[in-house]
Amino acid sequence: MLARHSFASLRTGSLPQGGEGIIVAMLAAILVWPACSTKPAAETAPAVTVQVATAEQTSIQRKVTADAVLYPLRQAVIVPKISAPVSKFYVNRGTRVHSGELLAELENRDLQAAVTDNQGSYNQAQAQYETATKAAVPEEVHKAELDLKAAQEAFDAQQKMYTSRQMLFKQGAIARKDLDDTYVTYTQAQNQLTLAKQHLEGLQSYAKADSLKAAEGQLASAKGKYLGAQAQLGYSEIRSPIDGVVTDRPLNPGEMASNSSPLVTVMSLSQVVARAHISQAEASALRVGNAATIAAPGTDDVPGKVTIVSPALDPASTTVEVWVQVANPKDQLKPGSSVRITIVAETVKDAIVIPAAALLTAPDGGTTVMVAGADNKPEQRPVKTGIRDGNNLQITDGLKAGERVVTVGAFELASEDPDLLAKTKLEIQAPAKSEEGSDKGSDKD
Numbered sequence: 001m002l003a004r005h006s007f008a009s010l011r012t013g014s015l016p017q018g019g020e021g022i023i024v025a026m027l028a029a030i031l032v033w034p035a036c037s038t039k040p041a042a043e044t045a046p047a048v049t050v051q052v053a054t055a056e057q058t059s060i061q062r063k064v065t066a067d068a069v070l071y072p073l074r075q076a077v078i079v080p081k082i083s084a085p086v087s088k089f090y091v092n093r094g095t096r097v098h099s100g101e102l103l104a105e106l107e108n109r110d111l112q113a114a115v116t117d118n119q120g121s122y123n124q125a126q127a128q129y130e131t132a133t134k135a136a137v138p139e140e141v142h143k144a145e146l147d148l149k150a151a152q153e154a155f156d157a158q159q160k161m162y163t164s165r166q167m168l169f170k171q172g173a174i175a176r177k178d179l180d181d182t183y184v185t186y187t188q189a190q191n192q193l194t195l196a197k198q199h200l201e202g203l204q205s206y207a208k209a210d211s212l213k214a215a216e217g218q219l220a221s222a223k224g225k226y227l228g229a230q231a232q233l234g235y236s237e238i239r240s241p242i243d244g245v246v247t248d249r250p251l252n253p254g255e256m257a258s259n260s261s262p263l264v265t266v267m268s269l270s271q272v273v274a275r276a277h278i279s280q281a282e283a284s285a286l287r288v289g290n291a292a293t294i295a296a297p298g299t300d301d302v303p304g305k306v307t308i309v310s311p312a313l314d315p316a317s318t319t320v321e322v323w324v325q326v327a328n329p330k331d332q333l334k335p336g337s338s339v340r341i342t343i344v345a346e347t348v349k350d351a352i353v354i355p356a357a358a359l360l361t362a363p364d365g366g367t368t369v370m371v372a373g374a375d376n377k378p379e380q381r382p383v384k385t386g387i388r389d390g391n392n393l394q395i396t397d398g399l400k401a402g403e404r405v406v407t408v409g410a411f412e413l414a415s416e417d418p419d420l421l422a423k424t425k426l427e428i429q430a431p432a433k434s435e436e437g438s439d440k441g442s443d444k445d
Helices: 004-012 017-036 109-171 176-235 410-414 418-423
Strands: 046-054 056-078 086-091 102-106 237-239 245-247 264-278 291-295 302-313 320-325 337-354 359-361 367-372 378-382 384-389 392-397 404-408 425-428
Touching: 046 367, 046 410, 056 176, 056 245, 056 320, 056 384, 102 264, 109 176, 264 337, 291 320, 320 337, 337 384, 337 404, 367 410, 378 410, 404 410
Parallel strands: 046 425
Antiparallel strands: 046 404, 056 264, 056 337, 086 102, 102 237, 245 264, 264 320, 291 302, 291 337, 302 320, 337 392, 359 367, 367 378, 367 404, 384 392
């Protein structure tokens, strides 16, 4: 108001008493003020409080995790081969059994009778076989040998007589008719000898073999029926094929056991298998023999290894079935329960590893870290990443071991203007204390 009044008084030529000094002072102030307002103020570099971690050269593992269901490594769901009432059970659920141990018996009196009947037939066939091999065939051969001997003697006698008659006929002592009659008798004796020889040879080469084959066939048939009856009787005894624990026994004594329904289930729990379905991309890095662990509620992680990586995809889920086998000596892991498996697919030694919290990802997918220099000046540096293991991350390019990266405050720094970032000074704050009260990597400037 004073200024306006003064300028107005100056224009009208009327000045208040003492006004000249005031006007001069005001004009000097007006001339000095613009010059003062354009003078740059002394700027101080901004300080930002952050937390840092040191890039370490250490080993890191590529791990594949998935939910899985536990199964016993070996399981026997025993279904009877015959249908019959249960006579007796020797086990209950939870009973530990050994391979070959008797678990139950089915009603088998009819089967025992069939075994007795077939055993009699078998014994009879065996006796007939022994008779055929030791008595019947040798007797026929002996008779044929005697017949051959008699035919030979008769032939020799007729041959001598025919030779004698030929000499007498040449001397004119006998008639032609007597010589012809002797020749006929000689020819008949010769034919009898030939037949006797053929009969003996036939018995020795064919008859004996056919008789033995017939006897052997009867014996084999009787033996087969006897063994079949014994097998049927054996089916009435239900035995465990493996060592394990009885996990199911749906029937009670007296109820009908069917040859189409399980009677007893035995599981071997000393080894269990976790079956998981894993995506194709993750499963491509897995191999049989990879180290693995199984985590179940209420138990510590149990070490194991990969035993199966399915070569084919599950058509329903287009995933790969993977089996992890572990020892279960205390039966802590229960088949049927859900577990979490962790498989070590790859181990990289001497890798550059930083906390995953230090990584910055741009909208275009580029990855950087904020490096704290020796003078605590920040530098946003592009990096390439490799394996991630929980909170740890491998840097394959862009960072050296020993360099410090910002873990807390990196995002805020990356949001600053580049010119302002270049002037920023970092104040390194120690990380929060752990539960044990120790500081993790304190790096105070």
